[in-house]
Amino acid sequence: DIQMTQSPSSLSASVGDRVTIACRASQGISNYLAWYQQKPGKVPKLLIYAASTLQSGVPSRFSGSGSGTDFTLTISSLQPEDVATYYCQKYNSAPGTFGQGTRLEIK
Amino acid sequence: QVQLIQSGAEVKKPGASVKVSCKASGYTFTGYYIHWVRQAPGQGLEWMGWINPNSGGTNYAQKFQGRATMTRDTSISTAYMELSRLRSDDTAVYYCASYYGSGLGAFDFWGQGTLITVSS
Numbered sequence: 001d002i003q004m005t006q007s008p009s010s011l012s013a014s015v016g017d018r019v020t021i022a023c024r025a026s027q028g029i030s031n032y033l034a035w036y037q038q039k040p041g042k043v044p045k046l047l048i049y050a051a052s053t054l055q056s057g058v059p060s061r062f063s064g065s066g067s068g069t070d071f072t073l074t075i076s077s078l079q080p081e082d083v084a085t086y087y088c089q090k091y092n093s094a095p096g097t098f099g100q101g102t103r104l105e106i107k
Numbered sequence: 108q109v110q111l112i113q114s115g116a117e118v119k120k121p122g123a124s125v126k127v128s129c130k131a132s133g134y135t136f137t138g139y140y141i142h143w144v145r146q147a148p149g150q151g152l153e154w155m156g157w158i159n160p161n162s163g164g165t166n167y168a169q170k171f172q173g174r175a176t177m178t179r180d181t182s183i184s185t186a187y188m189e190l191s192r193l194r195s196d197d198t199a200v201y202y203c204a205s206y207y208g209s210g211l212g213a214f215d216f217w218g219q220g221t222l223i224t225v226s227s
Contacts, residue, residue, distance in 0.1 A: 001169070034213035036152075043202065043220060044144075044152065049213035087152055091211040095168045096142065096154035 006099035019075040023088035028068045032092035109133040111218035126189040129203035136184035137161040145199040
């Protein structure tokens, strides 16, 4: 099975900072990658699909890039409400493996 | 609007089974696969498998083959996930999720989650 590895595992940044989270697949998955945001005690929320397509209603400060094995999620200007754990997920074929998550905090 | 409503929290003993339901509304139930994802306390998301509500076909993550059974009742637009031979490390929130497509995809709607606690 293809493994999904996120880095870093946790991150602390200041409001207004540009934040980047990486996700690496152990084999190529084309652009079949999604990013989710999960706030404490809440249901995961889809942010980006097809590696770079912003889900409807998601603020434009979120963006995604990459293809093949290396992907990034970028928050262009961190806001207090962005405190959450972020997960990548592959969906090119089963299993739909998630990355281990990146916990984002405000410094 | 599209909704997935799950059954309530349960406490089970080790070795028992649990069956979680996921009732769909706001769309054609048989049109889109239902996936199950779980999250142990303080841990990440784990994909368990899917069911095709139209055909009843399933695809399980290897880890859950033989222990998880996904079924559906199209008459009431409800999918089920039964997990048998429960262990303490099955304690988790179990989510159903879906998207407007077949097979795997990016899940844009989720149930509210069902906490299953396995404890003696």
